[in-house]
Amino acid sequence: MYFTLLVVVILTAIALVAVALGIARAISPRSYNPQKGEAYECGIPTRGRSWMQFKVGYYLFAILFLMFDVETVFLFSWAVVVQDLGLYGLVSILFFLVVLILGLAYAWRKGALEWK
Numbered sequence: 001m002y003f004t005l006l007v008v009v010i011l012t013a014i015a016l017v018a019v020a021l022g023i024a025r026a027i028s029p030r031s032y033n034p035q036k037g038e039a040y041e042c043g044i045p046t047r048g049r050s051w052m053q054f055k056v057g058y059y060l061f062a063i064l065f066l067m068f069d070v071e072t073v074f075l076f077s078w079a080v081v082v083q084d085l086g087l088y089g090l091v092s093i094l095f096f097l098v099v100l101i102l103g104l105a106y107a108w109r110k111g112a113l114e115w116k
Helices: 002-027 056-080 082-110
Strands: none
16 A cells, blocks of 8 residues: 555656646747856856866865754754753753764864865
């Protein structure tokens, strides 16, 4: 029974996506302009190569930002149900915060937060 339901749900999802893509393709305006294929940089034509290597510090900074952004989402949902969780919930969130603080301390010590 569950297998049949799963197959129906998957087929329905595939059909809905196919129909949505078909409708979008049928009613979308088409304009084949070679200028659309060019790299766009704030309206200024690009000079030099478009592909360049970035410093790894930018990626580390972005990953740290995402990590603490996700932490905020978890803390908000935890705060909503904190009374229902009791002591176990408090210990769990304290462990979560300790792990994140240790990660922040490690990144800080390695210099990942310094903008050079």
